[in-house]
Amino acid sequence: MTSPASPADLSAWGAPQQPRGAALLTDPLLNKGTAFTERERDVLGLRGLLPPRVFTLDEQVQRSLAAVHRKPDSLEKYIYLTNLQNRNEVLFYRLVMDNIEEMVPLIYTPTVGQACLEYGAIYRRPRGLFLSLRDRGHLADILSQWPHQVRLIVVTDGERILGLGDLGALGMGIPVGKLSLYTACAGVHPSYTLPITLDVGTDNQELLEGPAYIGLRRKRARGEEYDSFIEELVQAVSMVFPKALLQWEDFGNTNAFRLLTQYRSRLLSFNDDIQGTAAVALAGVIAGLRLTGGTLRDQRLLFLGAGEAGTGIADLYVEAARSEGLNEAEARARCWFVDSKGLVVKAREADLAHHKLPYAHDHPFIATLDEAVRTLKPTALIGVSGMPQTFTQPIVEQMAAFNPRPMVFALSNPTSKAECTAEQAYQWSDGRAIFASGSPFAEVEFKGRRHVPGQGNNIYIFPGVGLGALAAESREVTDAMFLAAARTLAGMVAQGDLELGRVYPALTQIREVSLRIATAVAEEAHAKGLAQAARPDDLMADIRARMFRPVYREYA
Numbered sequence: 389m390t391s392p393a394s395p396a397d398l399s400a401w402g403a404p405q406q407p408r409g410a411a412l413l414t415d416p417l418l419n420k421g422t423a424f425t426e427r428e429r430d431v432l433g434l435r436g437l438l439p440p441r442v443f444t445l446d447e448q449v450q451r452s453l454a455a456v457h458r459k460p461d462s463l464e465k466y467i468y469l470t471n472l473q474n475r476n477e478v479l480f481y482r483l484v485m486d487n488i489e490e491m492v493p494l495i496y497t498p499t500v501g502q503a504c505l506e507y508g509a510i511y512r513r514p515r516g517l518f519l520s521l522r523d524r525g526h527l528a529d530i531l532s533q534w535p536h537q538v539r540l541i542v543v544t545d546g547e548r549i550l551g552l553g554d555l556g557a558l559g560m561g562i563p564v565g566k567l568s569l570y571t572a573c574a575g576v577h578p579s580y581t582l583p584i585t586l587d588v589g590t591d592n593q594e595l596l597e598g599p600a601y602i603g604l605r606r607k608r609a610r611g612e613e614y615d616s617f618i619e620e621l622v623q624a625v626s627m628v629f630p631k632a633l634l635q636w637e638d639f640g641n642t643n644a645f646r647l648l649t650q651y652r653s654r655l656l657s658f659n660d661d662i663q664g665t666a667a668v669a670l671a672g673v674i675a676g677l678r679l680t681g682g683t684l685r686d687q688r689l690l691f692l693g694a695g696e697a698g699t700g701i702a703d704l705y706v707e708a709a710r711s712e713g714l715n716e717a718e719a720r721a722r723c724w725f726v727d728s729k730g731l732v733v734k735a736r737e738a739d740l741a742h743h744k745l746p747y748a749h750d751h752p753f754i755a756t757l758d759e760a761v762r763t764l765k766p767t768a769l770i771g772v773s774g775m776p777q778t779f780t781q782p783i784v785e786q787m788a789a790f791n792p793r794p795m796v797f798a799l800s801n802p803t804s805k806a807e808c809t810a811e812q813a814y815q816w817s818d819g820r821a822i823f824a825s826g827s828p829f830a831e832v833e834f835k836g837r838r839h840v841p842g843q844g845n846n847i848y849i850f851p852g853v854g855l856g857a858l859a860a861e862s863r864e865v866t867d868a869m870f871l872a873a874a875r876t877l878a879g880m881v882a883q884g885d886l887e888l889g890r891v892y893p894a895l896t897q898i899r900e901v902s903l904r905i906a907t908a909v910a911e912e913a914h915a916k917g918l919a920q921a922a923r924p925d926d927l928m929a930d931i932r933a934r935m936f937r938p939v940y941r942e943y944a
């Protein structure tokens with residue numbers, strides 16, 4: 389690890405004025421709890437404030453893991469982990485990183501969804517900033533009060549939290565969780581990160597009427613009132629944290645596309661629901677091609693659901709197919725959408741949302757997915773509709789009738805919303821489907837063969853993309869960077885995984901995945917003249933050296 393004193397070091401920021409005694413124990417970035425040594429206890433005025441026995445970090449991790457296991461349910465485990473994070477970040481991240489497969493579902497989906505629903509009840513102490521419409525005119529002042537030099541912001545307005553809809557100010561669990569993943573998976577130093585929840589009201593009547601709701605009790609701002617608030621935020625971030633990357637998170641459909649288009653070249657920013665999802669799904673397709681033997685150029689993708697996820701994936705596919713020689717029209721012609729009203733076609737143009745228009749082809753209207761599959765004969769069927777059990781037996785059987793290895797991606801979350809289960813996909817395709825899902829499914833034994841479903845979790849993409857953009861001090865996060873991320877991820881799927889049908893690497897490899905993606909993203913920034921940092925000779929070694937690792941500093 390490089391010296392934390394290096395100003396270029398991503399783990400260097402927040403180097404504190406040294407607090408002592410009780411104040412030291414309440415600073416989560418500095419606190420070592422029972423791991424303070426005898427000498428540190430003397431020098432730092434900690435005698436008597438801690439129980440006598442000195443523990444190692446490893447011993448603390450074991451004790452904390454046992455405490456997690458003692459909690460009766462996922463929400464209680466989440467609360468325990470949140471409290472640990474607020475008490476001792478090194479210990480929290482060591483625990484999470486050493487047990488990543490067990491911890492990710494606790495600190496992020498699916499548990500974070502339940503935590504958001506109950507955020508009003510379980511709220512203990514602030515983490516991040518709540519910026520409400522009442523703060524208009526003062527956003528820059530409020531950001532200036534934040535005690536660290538921020539490089540990474542995740543912001544939500546709570547309108548479309550996971551599959552749960554409008555949760556208003558309760559959405560805070562999402563930016564908090566995503567930023568924890570940035571640190572655990574890509575080594576962005578915790579002091580660099582700032583979760584923000586914009587409280588612009590909520591249209592969730594139950595929350596507005598409930599006694600425990602923590603946000604403004606008013607309907608959502610729309611139009612000019614909303615837009616000027618966002619504009620003030622963007623200006624404030626640019627002014628107070630000019631090197632920060634901002635991730636738009638869980639905004640409603642109409643605002644998400646608009647804000648991304650409007651701000652992506654003005655402010656270093658991206659939208660994970662659109663672009664991160666696109667990259668992880670495309671990576672699954674690219675890895676799947678290693679099994680089918682096909683090329684991106686000759687795919688026909690049929691999407692169920694034409695929202696942020698679906699059109700984001702298609703847009704990135706178009707970028708990828710263009711890089712393989714197709715022109716834009718040819719690439720778009722390979723993407724088809726069925727939304728809640730049927731096949732997206734030219735005849736429906738007058739009623740279609742803006743983001744669907746590029747995929748409204750000149751083709752007779754088809755009312756059902758079943759019929760669309762029979763007519764269009766897609767190579768991949770991608771579910772991003774939030775509608776469970778819509779990939780029925782006849783549909784999957786059709787896919788298997790004209791594809792030796794059909795790709796069936798049921799990406800809707802949570803598990804209960806998946807378009808079909810892993811077991812159904814394997815059974816109905818006679819074990820030939822290449823299946824991926826948004827939420828985890830257990831492996832399936834079918835006709836004596838083991839099938840391991842891939843989980844197309846955005847966690848494979850956004851931490852690495854963010855780290856790469858920060859390391860290069862890129863001016864922009866481009867689609868080409870997401871494409872580089874998708875290709876890197878697909879290239880990291882081991883042959884052994886592919887043979888089991890798994891199109892994503894194991895989560896235990898996430899630090900290496902993020903590092904390689906970050907390197908590819910930074911490389912792209914340097915190649916396209918977007919990087920503001922000097923290019924080190926060995927880009928990967930340089931990024932690796934900057935990644936935060938949860939080890940205690942020695943004070944004395």
Ligand code: NAD
Nearest residue numbers: 665693694695696697727728772773774799800801826844
């Ligand atoms: P969205 O609200 O932007 O879009 C949903 C789309 O589905 C809309 O176009 C809607 O018209 C369509 N739809 C609704 N009912 C339908 C029906 N009966 N038939 C066909 N289409 C229908 O939401 P989104 O952000 O695009 O997310 C969609 C789903 O994808 C969610 O369930 C989400 O959990 C999932 N998702 C998965 C991942 C992942 O796996 N990594 C990432 C992001 C989103």
